[in-house]
Amino acid sequence: xxxxxxxxxxxxxxxxxxxxxxxxxxxxxxxxxxxxxxxxxxxxxxxxxxxxxxxxxxxxxxxxxxxxxxxxxxxxxxxxxxxxxxxxxxxxxxxxxxxxxxxxxxxxxxxxxxxxxxxxxxxxxxxxxxxxxxxxxxxxxxxxxxxxxxxxxxxxxxxxxxxxxxxxxxxxxxxxxxxxxxxxxxxxxxxxxxxxxxxxxxxxxxxxxxxxxxxxxxxxxxxxxxxxxxxxxxxxxxxxxxxxxxxxxxxxxxxxxxxxxxxxxxxxxxxxxxxxxxxxxxxxxxxxxxxxxxxxxxxxxxxxxxxxxxxxxxxxxxxxxxxxxxxxxxxxxxxx
Amino acid sequence: xxxxxxxxxxxxxxxxxxxxxxxxxxxxxxxxxxxxxxxxxxxxxxxxxxxxxxxxxxxxxxxxxxxxxxxxxxxxxxxxxxxxxxxxxxxxxxxxxxxxxxxxxxxxxxxxxxxxxxxxxxxxxxxxxxxxxxxxxxxxxxxxxxxxxxxxxxxxxxxxxxxxxxxxxxxxxxxxxxxxxxxxxxxxxxxxxxxxxxxxxxxxxxxxxxxxxxxxxxxxxxxxxxxxxxxxxxxxxxxxxxxxxxxxxxxxxxxxxxxxxxxxxxxxxxxxxxxxxxxxxxxxxxxxxxxxxxxxxxxxxxxxxxxxxxxxxxxxxxxxxxxxxxx
Numbered sequence: 001x002x003x004x005x006x007x008x009x010x011x012x013x014x015x016x017x018x019x020x021x022x023x024x025x026x027x028x029x030x031x032x033x034x035x036x037x038x039x040x041x042x043x044x045x046x047x048x049x050x051x052x053x054x055x056x057x058x059x060x061x062x063x064x065x066x067x068x069x070x071x072x073x074x075x076x077x078x079x080x081x082x083x084x085x086x087x088x089x090x091x092x093x094x095x096x097x098x099x100x101x102x103x104x105x106x107x108x109x110x111x112x113x114x115x116x117x118x119x120x121x122x123x124x125x126x127x128x129x130x131x132x133x134x135x136x137x138x139x140x141x142x143x144x145x146x147x148x149x150x151x152x153x154x155x156x157x158x159x160x161x162x163x164x165x166x167x168x169x170x171x172x173x174x175x176x177x178x179x180x181x182x183x184x185x186x187x188x189x190x191x192x193x194x195x196x197x198x199x200x201x202x203x204x205x206x207x208x209x210x211x212x213x214x215x216x217x218x219x220x221x222x223x224x225x226x227x228x229x230x231x232x233x234x235x236x237x238x239x240x241x242x243x244x245x246x247x248x249x250x251x252x253x254x255x256x257x258x259x260x261x262x263x264x265x266x267x268x269x270x271x272x273x274x275x276x277x278x279x280x281x282x283x284x285x286x287x288x289x290x291x292x293x294x295x296x297x298x299x300x301x302x303x304x305x306x307x308x309x310x311x312x313x314x315x316x317x318x319x320x321x322x323x324x325x326x327x328x329x330x331x332x333x334x335x336x
Numbered sequence: 337x338x339x340x341x342x343x344x345x346x347x348x349x350x351x352x353x354x355x356x357x358x359x360x361x362x363x364x365x366x367x368x369x370x371x372x373x374x375x376x377x378x379x380x381x382x383x384x385x386x387x388x389x390x391x392x393x394x395x396x397x398x399x400x401x402x403x404x405x406x407x408x409x410x411x412x413x414x415x416x417x418x419x420x421x422x423x424x425x426x427x428x429x430x431x432x433x434x435x436x437x438x439x440x441x442x443x444x445x446x447x448x449x450x451x452x453x454x455x456x457x458x459x460x461x462x463x464x465x466x467x468x469x470x471x472x473x474x475x476x477x478x479x480x481x482x483x484x485x486x487x488x489x490x491x492x493x494x495x496x497x498x499x500x501x502x503x504x505x506x507x508x509x510x511x512x513x514x515x516x517x518x519x520x521x522x523x524x525x526x527x528x529x530x531x532x533x534x535x536x537x538x539x540x541x542x543x544x545x546x547x548x549x550x551x552x553x554x555x556x557x558x559x560x561x562x563x564x565x566x567x568x569x570x571x572x573x574x575x576x577x578x579x580x581x582x583x584x585x586x587x588x589x590x591x592x593x594x595x596x597x598x599x600x601x602x603x604x605x606x607x608x609x610x611x612x613x614x615x616x617x618x619x620x621x622x623x624x625x626x627x628x629x630x631x632x633x634x635x636x637x638x639x640x641x642x643x644x645x646x647x648x649x650x651x652x653x654x655x656x657x658x659x660x661x662x663x
Contacts, residue, residue, distance in 0.1 A: 064565055097568030104566075109559035114581050114656055123577070124567045159657040175567065 009037035010215040011061070011100075011183050014075040018056045018239075021069050022289065030070075030288045031056050032239040035315075038183065043209060043216040045226040045247070047262070048236035049285055054219045057236075058185045061217075062102055063092050080182050098128040098179035105188040107168035111160035117144075117171055118156040124178035143174040147204060166197035173204065183215045190225060202229050223266050227251065235259050238296040239288050241315060245323030255321055255330035258297045295327070303329045348649070352642045359638040360631075364410060367627050368403050374423055375399060377625040397423070410631070419635065420628030424621075429632035433614060437636065439509055440613035442525075443532055443605065444598050448591060451537040455544025456580075456587060462545065463552035463583075464575060474545065482542035486601050490535035490608040497531060504531055507610040532609040536601050540594060544587055552583040585656055592648035596641045 018031035031053040038044045046054045059065040060072045061084070077084040080099055084092060104110040112120060121140040125131060131139065137156070144152035147170040160168055169189060176184055186205065190198035206229050209216050218230055226233050227247060234244040235258065243256040254260040261281040283300040292298055294309035301308070305328065313326040321330070375393045379385040394400045398409060413420060419429040462474040484492075498506040505511065505528050516524060555561065556579055564578040603615035610616070614633055621629035653659045 062566060064562060093568050093570060095568070096566055102566045104559060104563060106559060110563045112560040112564070112578050112582070113658055115578070123569075127568055161658050172563075175563075179568070 010040045011038040012078040016074040019071040028288045038215040041213040043230045045218045045230035045233040052236040053239040100183040101176035101181035102185045103189045106192040128179035147174045185217045187219045243325040249322040255325040256327045363634045419632040422629040424624045424626045436614045436617045446533045447537040451540035455541040456548045458545040459548025462549045478542045478545045481538045536605045551586045555579045555583045592645045595644045
C-alpha cells in the first residue's frame with residue numbers, strides 16, 4: 001500500500017504531546033510530539049510496550065484524558081478535515097461517538113453493570129441520530145447482527161455480567177458503530193480476551209473495517225494482531241514513534257534496533273524446550289520522567305554510539321529504506 | 337416476579353418470624369430484669385395501698401406467676417393478635433399503638449425521603465466538584481449537620497423558625513380547633529412536619545452526603561463512565577444516567593440499616609415537637625412502667641423495621657441486576 005497523501009488522511013496528528021502533572025511544578029512528557037496519520041479505510045497499528053504512551057495518544061485524540069492531571073499539546077489534530085485541537089469541550093462531544101468512536105480494553109468494566117445492553121446501545125444510537133425509540137431499537141438489533149451476535153433479540157435485555165467476554169466486546173463494538181463513525185480508535189481490544197476469542201474479535205474488526213470503510217487506529221502490544229489487522233504500523237518507545245511504515249516492510253526489514261528487538265522477542269512457530277531461546281531486549285523502558293537526553297532507546301541499544309546521547313533522533317526517510325525511523329545508526333539490509 | 341422470587345420471599349418471611357420471636361422473648365425478659373413492677377409504681381403513686389391490695393392486683397394481672405409462665409401467656413396472646421392491656425391508659429395496647437403509628441410513620445418516611453434526596457444531591461454535587469470550593473463548603477456544612485445532636489437541632493430550629501421568626505408552628509401535628517378541608521389539612525400537617533422532619537433528617541443528610549460523595553467519586557473513576565463520555569454524552573447525562581444508579585447502591589443499603597435508628601430518633605423528635613406518635617408513647621410508657629405498652633411498641637416497631645428491610649432488599653435487586661435473588 002502506498003504511503004498516504006496528507007490531503008487524503010482521515011486523521012492527521014501533528015506533534016501531539018501529553019503532559020502528566022507530577023506536582024505543581026513538574027510535568028512529564030508521557031507522549032512526546034508524535035505525528036502520524038490514518039487514511040480512509042486504513043488501519044494504523046500503534047505498537048509498543050506498556051507505558052509507551054499508546055493509550056494516552058488515543059485518549060488525547062478523543063479528549064478523554066483526565067484534564068485535572070494531564071495536559072495535551074498538539075500542532076494539529078485533524079479529523080475528516082476538521083481541526084479538533086481548537087474545539088471546545090461541547091463541540092468535541094458532538095464528534096465523540098459519531099465521527100470518532102472508541103473501543104476499550106476490558107469490556108466487562110467498560111459496560112455499565114446496571115444497564116441493559118439495549119439501554120446502552122439505544123442511548124448511543126439516539127444521541128447521534130434523530131430516531132424514535134422503536135427505530136433505535138431496530139437499529140440496535142441491526143448493530144448486534146452486524147457484530148455477529150447470535151439471537152440478538154434475546155441479548156438486548158441482558159446485563160453485561162451475563163454475557164461472555166467475547167460477547168461483551170462485540171457489544172462494545174456495536175456501541176462504537178452506533179454513531180456511524182469514520183474513525184475507530186481501538187485500545188487493546190483483544191488484550192483482556194483469551195486467544196481464540198481474541199482471534200474472532202480481530203477477524204470481526206477487520207471485516208467490519210473493510211465492510212464499512214472506516215479508518216482505524218489499533219493500539220496493541222501484540223505483534224501477531226498487528227500483522228493480521230493493520231496496513232501500517234507505528235512503533236512507539238517511551239512516548240515517541242521510533243519507526244513507522246507498511247506492516248510488511250516494518251516486519252521484514254526493520255531499521256530501528258528497537259523494532260528489530262521487538263520482532264526478535266516474538267515466540268516463533270513451534271514451541272520447544274531445547275530449541276532456540278526467546279531473545280529479549282536487555283534493560284527496561286525508561287520512565288518518561290528520566291528519559292535520557294538523546295535517543296531514549298540508547299542505553300539499551302547494542303548499536304549506540306556517542307552521538308546517540310546528544311539529542312533525540314527525529315523520524316526520517318532514508319533513500320532505499322521503505323520505513324521511516326528515528327535512529328542515527330539504523331540497521332541496513334537485514335535478512336527477513 | 338418468578339418462582340425464585342416467591343421462594344426467596346417465603347424464606348425471608350420465615351427468617352423474619354424468628355427475629356420477631358427473639359425480639360419478643362428478649363425484650364420481655366429484659367423488662368422483667370428491672371426491679372419493681374407496675375403495681376409498685378401504682379402503690380408508690382397512690383401511697384395508700386396495703387400489701388393485701390397489691391397482692392390482689394398482682395394476682396389479677398398475673399404478675400404473681402413465674403416469669404416463664406408470664407412469658408408463655410404473653411406469647412400466647414400475641415399470637416392471637418392481642419398485645420396486652422395498658423393499665424395506665426385503660427385501653428388495649430394494639431389499638432393505642434395503631435392510633436399513634438400514622439404520625440410516626442409520616443415523620444420517619446418524610447425524614448428518610450428528605451435525607452436521601454438532599455444527602456445524595458449534596459454528595460453528588462460535591463463529588464462532581466471534588467476538591468474545589470463547592471466541595472469544601474458542602475463538606476463543612478455536612479460536618480456541622482453530622483456533629484449536632486438531634487435534640488439540639490430540634491430546639492434550635494424551633495427557636496429560630498417558630499419563636500423568633502414565627503414562620504412555622506411550634507409543635508403538634510394539626511392546628512387544633514380549626515375545621516379544615518382535606519387539602520387544607522394536608523397543607524397544615526405539612527407545615528407542622530417541616531421542623532420535625534428537618535431536625536430528624538439533618539444528621540442523616542450528612543451521612544448520606546458523605547456516603548454518596550465517596551461512592552460517586554469511586555464510580556466516576558470506573559471504565560464504564562469513560563465509555564459513557566466516549567459515546568459523546570454530556571457530564572450531566574453521564575452522572576444522572578450512568579453514575580448515579582451505581583453510586584446509590586451503598587446509600588440504599590444504609591437506609592435499610594438506619595430505619596431502626598430513625599425510630600429511635602423519632603422518640604426524641606416527637607417529644608420535642610409534641611407529636612402524637614409512637615415514639616412519645618414509648619417515652620411516656622417507660623416513665624409509667626407500662627410494661628405491656630413498652631413491649632407492644634417494641635414489637636410493632638421491630639415488625640415495621642423488618643418489613644422495611646425486606647422491601648429495601650427487593651429494591652436493591654431491582655437497582656443492581658448483578659445481585660441475584662436467592663436464599
